[in-house]
Amino acid sequence: MDAENTLSVTNGDAVKKPFLIGVAGGTASGKSTVCKKIMKELGQTDMDHTQRQVVTISQDSFYRELTATEKAKAFQGLYNFDHPDAFDEQLMYETLQAVLKGNKVEIPSYDYRTNSLDYENKLTIYPADVVLFEGILVFYFPKIRDLFHMKLFVDTDSDTRLARRVPRDINERGRDLDAVLTQYMTFVKPAFEEFCSPTKKFADVIIPRGADNTVAIDLIVQHIRDFLNNRSGHGSTSNIQVFMNLEPETQLGGKRRRGILRVNIPALNIQPNNAGKPNTPTRESLTRPH
Numbered sequence: 709m710d711a712e713n714t715l716s717v718t719n720g721d722a723v724k725k726p727f728l729i730g731v732a733g734g735t736a737s738g739k740s741t742v743c744k745k746i747m748k749e750l751g752q753t754d755m756d757h758t759q760r761q762v763v764t765i766s767q768d769s770f771y772r773e774l775t776a777t778e779k780a781k782a783f784q785g786l787y788n789f790d791h792p793d794a795f796d797e798q799l800m801y802e803t804l805q806a807v808l809k810g811n812k813v814e815i816p817s818y819d820y821r822t823n824s825l826d827y828e829n830k831l832t833i834y835p836a837d838v839v840l841f842e843g844i845l846v847f848y849f850p851k852i853r854d855l856f857h858m859k860l861f862v863d864t865d866s867d868t869r870l871a872r873r874v875p876r877d878i879n880e881r882g883r884d885l886d887a888v889l890t891q892y893m894t895f896v897k898p899a900f901e902e903f904c905s906p907t908k909k910f911a912d913v914i915i916p917r918g919a920d921n922t923v924a925i926d927l928i929v930q931h932i933r934d935f936l937n938n939r940s941g942h943g944s945t946s947n948i949q950v951f952m953n954l955e956p957e958t959q960l961g962g963k964r965r966r967g968i969l970r971v972n973i974p975a976l977n978i979q980p981n982n983a984g985k986p987n988t989p990t991r992e993s994l995t996r997p998h
């Protein structure tokens with residue numbers, strides 16, 4: 709395992725830095741559905757939370773608390789939940805930093821019916837190998853954007869998003885039609901154009917049609933599988949051995965050597981930040997056969 713992806717060693721066990729994936733996109737574009745599909749394809753859903761290698765965190769857990777006046781506005785669809793100021797950027801940053809250090813973190817869940825954070829139903833995020841962080845503005849804040857190892861943007865057209873948001877907000881978020889449409893026209897649509905849509909350019913992978921795009925999801929799942937396999941040592945990380953005949957005696961690595969020399973060349977390492985770059989053989993990897 710390379711040092712870049714290892715944080716510390718405790719009792720002989722290396723604490724591994726998670727691979728952090730940002731999943732952005734407009735409201736009701738299918739961000740949560742895409743994350744659920746990825747988790748399912750990786751066999752992570754029917755599993756105890758403490759055992760999961762892949763976890764999802766929602767940006768909703770980082771909405772700021774509202775004052776009584778703001779809450780009254782929110783109930784009429786007159787509060788802007790789509791503006792970057794609606795989020796606690798610092799808390800989001802500190803939480804992701806803790807996650808990247810391999811710490812267990814506790815975050816509140818979000819209650820859309822009361823427009824408030826729910827500390828009674830906290831979510832425990834256990835250390836995992838891969839962390840998906842999804843939300844409308846996860847690429848907006850530069851400090852947070854820079855933490856991601858991979859950035860996905862779920863790109864679903866606005867008619868489809870509105871058609872999905874209206875029934876969802878009425879059935880699952882306790883809203884009435886008037887409030888949903890007022891909020892959409894006053895805040896959601898303009899804020900999408902001003903703050904969310906421009907962040908598409910930061911994405912490494914754009915997923916048109918969201919969860920319907922099985923080809924894109926399969927490719928992402930395969931990339932995560934490769935990452936997990938490499939990390940657990942089951943991937944294609946075995947060294948390539950090259951034998952050199954040093955005859956006559958040759959100066960190598962500061963020593964005079966002769967005979968058959970075995971050179972270990974570490975295989976192509978597809979860990980994040982190292983993608984596509986073969987490791988360079990080091991002096992230590994030049995070993996004499998027994």
Ligand SMILES: Nc1ncnc2c1ncn2[C@@H]1O[C@H](COP(=O)(O)OP(=O)(O)O)[C@@H](O)[C@H]1O
Pocket residue numbers: 733734735736737738739740741742872873876917918919920
């Ligand atoms: N591909 C799809 N086909 C049909 N309905 C979908 C699809 N993707 C998401 N939905 C529905 O649309 C709504 C919003 O999806 P969701 O994944 O919660 O979006 P987001 O997390 O971006 O807000 C949900 O009710 C969900 O079930």
Ligand SMILES: Nc1ccn([C@@H]2O[C@H](COP(=O)(O)O)[C@@H](O)[C@H]2O)c(=O)n1
Pocket residue numbers: 734735736737739771782789790819820822823824843844896
């Ligand atoms: N109290 C709240 C908080 C947020 N919203 C809306 O939720 C949208 C983000 O969630 P998605 O699952 O749709 O990505 C965002 O557009 C907010 O308008 C809300 O209505 N009430």
